[in-house]
Amino acid sequence: MSEPTHHTHTVVPPRVYGAVFGTLLCFTALTVFASYLELGVFNAVVALAIAVIKSLLVILFFMHIRYSSKLTKLTLAAGFFTFIVLVAMTLTDYMSRAWGMW
Amino acid sequence: MDSQATATLPEQAHAAHEHPEYVRHHFANATQQRETANFGMWLYLLTEIMFFSGLFIAYLIYRNWYYPAFVAGSHQLKIWAGTLNTVVLICSSFTMAMGVYAAEMRNRKALVRWLILTLILGTGFLCIKGYEWHDEWENHHVPGLNFSTTTFTHVDARYPQDKPLPQDMAEKTQTYFSLYFTMTGLHALHMIVGVLILLVLIAQAYNGAYTTGHMNTIENFGLYWHFVDIVWIFLFPLLYLISRHQ
Numbered sequence: 325m326s327e328p329t330h331h332t333h334t335v336v337p338p339r340v341y342g343a344v345f346g347t348l349l350c351f352t353a354l355t356v357f358a359s360y361l362e363l364g365v366f367n368a369v370v371a372l373a374i375a376v377i378k379s380l381l382v383i384l385f386f387m388h389i390r391y392s393s394k395l396t397k398l399t400l401a402a403g404f405f406t407f408i409v410l411v412a413m414t415l416t417d418y419m420s421r422a423w424g425m426w
Numbered sequence: 427m428d429s430q431a432t433a434t435l436p437e438q439a440h441a442a443h444e445h446p447e448y449v450r451h452h453f454a455n456a457t458q459q460r461e462t463a464n465f466g467m468w469l470y471l472l473t474e475i476m477f478f479s480g481l482f483i484a485y486l487i488y489r490n491w492y493y494p495a496f497v498a499g500s501h502q503l504k505i506w507a508g509t510l511n512t513v514v515l516i517c518s519s520f521t522m523a524m525g526v527y528a529a530e531m532r533n534r535k536a537l538v539r540w541l542i543l544t545l546i547l548g549t550g551f552l553c554i555k556g557y558e559w560h561d562e563w564e565n566h567h568v569p570g571l572n573f574s575t576t577t578f579t580h581v582d583a584r585y586p587q588d589k590p591l592p593q594d595m596a597e598k599t600q601t602y603f604s605l606y607f608t609m610t611g612l613h614a615l616h617m618i619v620g621v622l623i624l625l626v627l628i629a630q631a632y633n634g635a636y637t638t639g640h641m642n643t644i645e646n647f648g649l650y651w652h653f654v655d656i657v658w659i660f661l662f663p664l665l666y667l668i669s670r671h672q
Contacts, residue, residue, distance in 0.1 A: 371668050389450065
């Protein structure tokens, strides 16, 4: 029987978890602080950018994607790609119909 | 010896060749089994991402349509409660990650300890969320059950710069609160399911189920728990923070 393609399993050390944990708490403080500043439309942009960074940290380190096999990485990437396509299609539909006429 | 016949009897099949007890017979080895379980879990999480995405898109579109109502609705939430809950949930993600590490190190006591901490933090999150919901019920902000537009048609003492909304726009705050309760409610439902699974996992871990090399269940539950954390990482700024200044 042929062996399946091999992927070396990495044990993520606690100091990595600790560093990610600290960074997540800092970003939480930062996003709350930023929401009290007057930034106009950029309030939403800054808040979402911080949320994306935080979730990337969780996905890459807590969820081990950084250390995962190519198959898992590709699966997740395909999921996000599908997500973007669905968002784009929904928004083009709404924006090309009665946007601003409700 | 007829190998076909032995393979149909699992007890004998295990005796026939060397591999850990927990590796199922259709897998070549423990690594392949682990990879397969991990892959399956990610497919499930992708369906969950799609599920929550629909709600996020609805929020995006309605926020643009009924912008003043969404701003006024958002001003009724307590930033301190949302921030505290974010911190609690991030802590629980950390303790869960440490639990996976403890299972990896085959340390039964540490695994049970980290899982119990995760359980306490998860329950704490639900309690704070419940307190917020109770407050919103008291303030008549629950569409369909207990809703009144008075908060939005008069100047709020806490937000004196907020202009009162005209009645038709004030009605639309119900759309904000409907989405708020649906999204936080479904998120809390995921937390409740997580907490119930944790109770079972703690009992099994205490009996040493996950510290003898087989830990796919702990790993996959960790993925689920972190996913629920990520949903909140987006819910928090969108519901509580981005409308502070508008």
